[in-house]
Amino acid sequence: MCLSRWSFQVLDIKLENKVTTSAGITKGKVYCTVEANKYDLDIDLQNEVEVVLLNVKEEDEVELVADMKYKRKMNVFMTKIKTKQQIKHRCFACLALLRHNSEFFTVKTEDESCKVEPSSILSAIRSLLQNKEK
Numbered sequence: 001m002c003l004s005r006w007s008f009q010v011l012d013i014k015l016e017n018k019v020t021t022s023a024g025i026t027k028g029k030v031y032c033t034v035e036a037n038k039y040d041l042d043i044d045l046q047n048e049v050e051v052v053l054l055n056v057k058e059e060d061e062v063e064l065v066a067d068m069k070y071k072r073k074m075n076v077f078m079t080k081i082k083t084k085q086q087i088k089h090r091c092f093a094c095l096a097l098l099r100h101n102s103e104f105f106t107v108k109t110e111d112e113s114c115k116v117e118p119s120s121i122l123s124a125i126r127s128l129l130q131n132k133e134k
Contacts, residue, residue, distance in 0.1 A: 008036045008043075010051075010094045010108035024088045032068060032077045032094035032108075046070040050099050051077040054125070056091040056109060056116050062124045064132070065092070091116055095125060102129050 011033040018028035032051050036043035043049065051068040065087055068077035077094070081087055091114035097105035107118045107125060 006036075006038050008096070008098075008104070009034070009106050010096050011035050013092060013094045013108055013110055015092065015110070018089075020089065021083065025083055026087050026089035027081050027083045029078060029080050030068075030092060030094075031074075032096070033075070034077060034094075034096045036096070045075075045077075046072060048099055049096055051094055051096045053079050053081075054093040054095055054107075054128075055087060055089065056093050056114065056121055056124075059116055059120045060124050062093070062121055062128055063087075064128060068094070089113070093118065093121070097129070102132075105129070 014031045016029045016031065018026060020026050030053055034045060034049060034051060036045060036049055053065040053068055055063040055065050057063060065081065065085070066079040068079040071078050091109055093107050093109040095105060095107045109116060109118050
């Protein structure tokens with residue numbers, strides 16, 4: 001497969017109504033904007049792309065927070081983080097992958113609270129994907 005004919009990237013990650021409790025637990029909504037096209041044709045985001053929200057704890061440790069749902073009217077993937085999930089926010093990242101080929105993925109981390117470069121968490125993401133497929 002020739003990757004140069006692909007455009008596949010997470011363009012933006014946005015947190016809305018983010019609230020952190022005194023115990024450090026985060027809740028709110030997270031939106032991820034994804035662009036996917038091949039040979040200048042748009043890929044069906046709803047059926048061909050899967051997006052998950054990750055919490056990056058360290059360079060070698062990522063936590064799966066939630067599978068994100070595609071919102072067609074807004075053209076974004078969205079999930080809600082609830083207090084009962086007990087998520088201690090460090091650095092959120094959106095991981096987008098093709099449903100039929102999880103080896104082909106892209107990731108973007110938050111700009112403001114993330115001190116980790118997306119390229120430094122690739123091995124942790126590959127491990128997570130292998131465990132998810134089992």
